[in-house]
Amino acid sequence: MDKLDLYIKKVESRLYDIFPAEDPDCAQVMQAARYSLSAGGKRIRPVLTLAFCEMCGGDADNALDAACAVEYMHTYSLIHDDLPCMDNDDLRRGKPSCHKAFGECTALLAGDALAILPFETIASSRTIPPPAAVKCIRALSHLCGMDGMIGGQQTDTANAGNELPGETLLRMYSRKTSALIKAACLCGVYCACSPDEERYAALAEDYGENLGLAFQIIDDILDVTSSTEVLGKPVGNDETLDKHTYVRSYGLARAEDAAREYTGKAVDALAGFPDNEFVRGITTLLLARKK
Secondary structure, three states, X not given: OXXXXXXXXHHHHHHHHOOOOOOHHHHHHHHHHHHHHOOOOOXXXXXHHHHHHHHOOOOHHXXXXXXXXXXXXXXXXXXXXXXXXXXXXXXXXXXXXXXXXXXXXXXXXXXXXHHHHHHHHHHHOOOOOHHHHHHHHHHHHHHOOOOOHHHHHHHHHHOOOOOOOHHHHHHHHXXXXXXXXXXXXXXXXXXXXXXXXXXXXXHHHHHHHHHHHHHHXXXXXXXXXOOHHHHOOOOOHHHHOOOOOHHHHHOHHHHHXXXXXXXXXXXXXXXXXXXXXXXXXXXHHHHOXXX
């Protein structure tokens, strides 16, 4: 997908262009943050920010700073996920995890820095109008906070070894994974400044909710069916940590059916947007991902 490659290149270029200049007093933290940012990955969340802005009639370039803010937030979450007190992963995207490369204290601080940087990035942007910037900041802070990503991680870590009812498991996935995807889509909607913003925002949340559920269930599947070489991180970690997952609850076949079902619901939500072919293609592509 040429457009996907173009969006990824734009995001990756901007990520480093607006990253704070190196300060000798905190050089190691900044190096650790850059190390994790440069580890690669699919960049799906910032791409969705650009794509939703364009679908709503805006200029995708005007949403680049918001897209970078989303990716900073995502990278922070990965650094913290890998820490010994969380998932205790030694590898991320085929490289040593941040805490393995820089030490636990520096990794913790690098994650903290990347969690704060998104708000400065959006507030300082010259391409996001102030009313849109406020909405983006609110979406990110709410959906990545206690009612969103952090709340989901708390449920996850507090319930290792426990059997979770199906609705509790999906609520955890909604917070843990869907929330940041919703924030990414909403930031794109807000940067477009469309007169139909309210309607588009509701559709974007519906899309992000279902894509996130599919995404997390596919992660569960890959943790059982893939290899460390393909995933770039240890497999079988959910079982090692005695975590409750969709595969553990319902089995592999039903998990695969659920991933298809939630992907279908995400695609259905796109019907309310004009020129949705690109995002529809990304959504279908994610269903078949192997890492």
